[in-house]
Amino acid sequence: MAQKIYFETYGCTLNKGDTLIMKTILKDREFVERPDEADVIIINTCAVRLETEERMKKRIGELRKLGKKLVVAGCMSGAEPGTVLSVAPEASLIGPQAIERIQDIVDGKVKSILNGERASMTPHVMEGKIGILPIADGCAGDCSFCITKLARRKLRSYPLRSILESAKFALSRGAIELELTGQDTSAYGLDFGGKIRLPDLVREVTNLEGNFMVRIGMMTPEQAQSIIDDLIEVLRHEKVYKFIHLPVQSGDDNVLKIMNRKYTIDQYISMVKELRNKVPYINVTTDIIIGHPGEDENAFENTLSLMKSLRFERIHLAIYSMRSNTRSASMPQIPDKIKKERMEIAYKLYEGISLSIHKEYEGKNASIVLTEIGKKGSVIGRTLNYIPVVIRDSTDLGKRVNVRIDEASFFDLKGHLI
Structure with a gap:
């Protein structure tokens, strides 16, 4: 048995x-x-x-x-x-x-x-009409706050052939979106000696037959800088969402040093401006940790200033959570009360910025790709720069449709078919 x-x-x-x-x-x-x-x-x-x-x-x-x-x-x-x-x-x-x-x-x-050799088998992950393609395991960084680095110690990129097989599998099952994912997608291929990098992989995926869009997952600014020209080229491709998830983590240079992040705020701003200048309508999404050790009032104000100046459409805000065995855990900690107060301030600012960006879409038409079932019979699609649009009209997943945007919230857009 x-x-x-x-x-x-x-x-x-x-x-x-x-x-x-x-x-x-x-x-x-x-x-x-x-x-x-x-x-x-x-x-x-x-x-x-x-x-x-x-x-x-x-x-x-x-x-x-x-x-x-x-x-x-x-x-x-x-x-x-x-x-x-x-x-x-x-x-x-x-x-x-x-x-x-x-x-x-x-x-x-x-x-x-607890530890193994090079990864060789790419999983076939499907969520609705989205094919999720893990392209690498682990990362090339060593952030002070990260416990995941202790679990996934080595960067292990999946072979190109294996990723393409998973992509073809997803497309054969009706996927309309292929999501390239990993702890740091921009580090892809470093463990192959740099002979093939993320832009090369994206080009190979977009060359596959079919009517689909590619979403490139989270990447670190330090690795993205090293491939920025080729990255911009592939982001301009018609099959690639005009979207990049580029976590800044803090708006203060001193805190970035404490975090062991390998870039400055000026370098980050320069990269975002270049992306926005060369990739029309690109949506730059970021992550910010509130209350990391070393974040004094001035550092927190610098983070708020960065949020105001770069006006991110989406920010994943998180209060710093102390993790054992990480370097950040051994540093002097910010009191929980202060962290919570700062989080409330940052979140209120984020909501206001995101809502103002989304309000600009009201009354306009947009082409969206329908990828998910929403609540109460709704369908969720994505604009070409990956903003979610909720529609109530009865229609099938996997379609590209034109919609009129009727309403905006800080989180998404709502519209109807036209």
Whole structure:
């Protein structure tokens, strides 16, 4: 009788892809929907924030009580194996860069494997009409605040051929959007000696037959700078969304040094201006951490000034969360009360800027690609610069349609078919 395995997955797209790789390797086993039905329970964990870690610890403890063979995978195993074992001493551990040896773990040949060799298998991840293509695992940076770096220690780019196979699979399943994702997409190919980089990969993907759009995922400014000319060229391609996710993290040079980010604010501003000058309508999205160690009142004001001057359409704001074993955790910390106050100020500013940008679309027509089912029967599409548009009209996913924008909120646009 085939061994019964239950998977439970948390966290980012890379984790979802890792679960699919493990399922592919274990395809001769039987996958069940409930943990109490399984012989082996595999929980693929996330540890990006402190509150996430606490939730993982609680869930590991609950699954442990079922008395099954427990395998803890994902970033918590890779970055904090001692924490996992303090909750479940008998658990087997497998790090996110060792998942291709999951069979050895499940079969009991070894108890723990935290690091592995080069990644070779690109997962097939589909979410509705979106094909998600992990292109690399790990990054080339070493940010002071990042616990993910401890779990995914090495940059491991997936082979071009494997990525293209996943892209073709997604297109054959009706994908209208291909999302290239990773911790730092602009680092793609550095571990191949730089012979092939992100723009080369994007060109190969856009050369595939089909009516689809490509979204390039998050990238670090330091690596994006090194490929900026070729990056601008591919962003101008008709099959590529005019969108770039370029986390600045702080608007203050001193805080960037403490974070171990390898660029200055002037360099970041120069890059954004060049992108906006050379790629019409480009949407530059960013991430900002509020309350990182070293962020005094002047540094916080510099961050607010950057938000006002660059007027980002979308900002992923997060209060700094202290993570064990990172350099930032050993630094003097900003009191929680101050962090929360600053977050309220920054979020209010962000909402106002985003709403004012979206208001400029009201009463105008836009071409959108329908990719997702929304709430209450609505359909969500994306403009060519990746702003979400919600429409109530009954229509099928995967279509390109023209809409009139009726209403704007800070988060999205609303419209109807024309």
